[in-house]
Amino acid sequence: MKYINFEDTSDTVSDEFFMKEALREAQKAFDADEVPIGAVIVHDGKIIARGHNLTETLNDVTAHAEMQAFTAAANYIGGKYLKDCTLYVTIEPCVMCAGASYWSQIKRIVFGARDEKRGYATISKDIVHPKTTVVSGIMEETCRELMQRFFQLKRR
Amino acid sequence: MKYINFEDTSDTVSDEFFMKEALREAQKAFDADEVPIGAVIVHDGKIIARGHNLTETLNDVTAHAEMQAFTAAANYIGGKYLKDCTLYVTIEPCVMCAGASYWSQIKRIVFGARDEKRGYATISKDIVHPKTTVVSGIMEETCRELMQRFFQLKRR
Numbered sequence: 001m002k003y004i005n006f007e008d009t010s011d012t013v014s015d016e017f018f019m020k021e022a023l024r025e026a027q028k029a030f031d032a033d034e035v036p037i038g039a040v041i042v043h044d045g046k047i048i049a050r051g052h053n054l055t056e057t058l059n060d061v062t063a064h065a066e067m068q069a070f071t072a073a074a075n076y077i078g079g080k081y082l083k084d085c086t087l088y089v090t091i092e093p094c095v096m097c098a099g100a101s102y103w104s105q106i107k108r109i110v111f112g113a114r115d116e117k118r119g120y121a122t123i124s125k126d127i128v129h130p131k132t133t134v135v136s137g138i139m140e141e142t143c144r145e146l147m148q149r150f151f152q153l154k155r156r
Numbered sequence: 157m158k159y160i161n162f163e164d165t166s167d168t169v170s171d172e173f174f175m176k177e178a179l180r181e182a183q184k185a186f187d188a189d190e191v192p193i194g195a196v197i198v199h200d201g202k203i204i205a206r207g208h209n210l211t212e213t214l215n216d217v218t219a220h221a222e223m224q225a226f227t228a229a230a231n232y233i234g235g236k237y238l239k240d241c242t243l244y245v246t247i248e249p250c251v252m253c254a255g256a257s258y259w260s261q262i263k264r265i266v267f268g269a270r271d272e273k274r275g276y277a278t279i280s281k282d283i284v285h286p287k288t289t290v291v292s293g294i295m296e297e298t299c300r301e302l303m304q305r306f307f308q309l310k311r312r
Contacts, residue, residue, distance in 0.1 A: 059236045060227050061259035062218070071216050080215045095283055096255030103217035103252065123280050127251055 012138075015088070015110050018042050019139045022088040022112070025052040025065060026146055032057060036146045039065035039089040041073040041082065041106075048085070049073035065089060066097035070104055082106040083131075090143040092119035092136065098127040110135045112143025168294075171244070171266050174198050175295045178244040178268070181208040181221060182302055188213060192302045195221035195245040197229040197238065197262075204241070205229035221245060222253040226260055238262040239287075246299040248275035248292065254283040266291045268299025 018040055025038025029052040041049040051068030055061055066089055074080045086108040087093075093101065093111065098120035101109060109132055120127045128134060174196055181194025185208040197205040207224030211217055222245055230236045242264040243249075249257065249267065254276035257265060265288055276283045284290060 055236060055259075059230050059234065061230070061236050062223055062227055062256050067218055071218055074215050074217065078215065080211060080217045094255060094259075096252050096259065099250060099252030099255050100218050103211075103250075123283060127279060 014045070015135065015138045018047070018086070018088040019090070019110065019112060019143070021047060021050070022065075022090050023139065023142060023146070025050055026090045026143070029053040029065070030146060030150055036150050037065045037089065037091045039069040039087060041069045042086045042088065043073070043077070043082075043084055048076040062096070064094065064097050066093050067100055070100050070106075074104070080104065086110060088138075090139075091115050091147065092121065094118050095120045095123055095127060101132060102127060102129045105129050106132055108133045108135065110138055112136075112138055113140045113147070170201070171291065171294045174203070174242070174244040175246070175266065175268060175299075177203060177206070178221075178246050179295065179298060179302070181206055182246045182299070185209040185221070186302060186306055192306050193221045193245065193247045195225040195243060197225045198242045198244065199229070199233070199238075199240055204232040218252070220250065220253050222249050223256055226256055226262075230260070236260065242266060244294075246295075247271050247303065248277065250274050251276045251279055251283060257288060258283060258285045261285050262288055264289045264291065266294055268292075268294055269296045269303070 021040045022038045026036040030036035034053045034056050038052040040047045049069045049072035051065040053065050054063040073082055082104040085106050087106055088110045090112045092115040177196045178194045182192040186192035190209045190212050194208040196203045205225045205228035207221040209221050210219040229238055238260040241262050243262055244266045246268045248271040
């Protein structure tokens with residue numbers, strides 16, 4: 001568990017800090033030969049949950065980084081709503097994960113790179129909760145490059 | 157684990173049989189003071205997974221009946237795709253669950269009653285996989301009545 005006080009920093013600085021932590025999770029997925037997507041959930045400037053894609057390892061399509069992070073965060077908080085939390089995730093959430101974020105009523109979603117094929121916005125931006133703010137493009141290139149590197153290696 | 161040979165029966169007969177099993181799961185949710193939705197997953201005429209809504213008990217918005225059934229079915233099969241399986245669920249899946257069904261490439265989804273507020277079709281029918289056939293209206297009244305009874309009791 002890490003703690004950092006961001007009172008004197010702008011949102012961009014803290015968003016980049018936490019996206020780096022999400023990228024650390026994505027790297028763990030990469031190292032396990034999983035599609036490299038990582039996520040962290042932050043509450044009061046503190047990371048309360050982490051997750052990375054484990055669909056192959058667990059043989060489970062529901063084992064996306066975000067889903068695991070939602071479950072872990074709710075467990076930490078002791079309630080299922082994440083109204084004061086921010087999800088940082090390296091790639092735009094899919095329909096399933098955005099659908100889960102709706103139920104959690106999470107305050108903010110910050111993602112790195114868009115998923116042009118399977119991102120939730122390809123279906124509808126209204127999937128997330130009306131109270132959820134979505135920010136994109138934080139460390140976009142790094143997040144996208146990790147995915148590209150993974151699929152290039154797969155195609156060899 | 158139950159097994160039944162449906163070779164001599166029509167789809168409707170077997171669909172009703174399995175929907176009754178999904179309703180049995182929904183009743184378990186009802187008894188546990190959870191929104192009464194139940195699901196089973198069937199492969200080769202055999203129930204390989206069961207689930208009922210546990211969002212309150214587990215403090216977890218991802219603990220929908222279908223999500224648990226997807227995870228259990230993949231675990232049973234030993235692979236994450238459910239291409240030869242049918243999901244029976246008492247109420248139309250939400251966006252999260254339909255999004256999960258997309259990843260599983262499940263063959264059929266059979267649901268009882270529509271969810272006019274939160275069913276996936278309120279956003280888009282294209283959320284499910286193009287190879288997935290969706291059937292609705294099996295034991296519709298019974299499925300809906302269980303939900304209505306639950307919410308009537310809640311409002312008292």
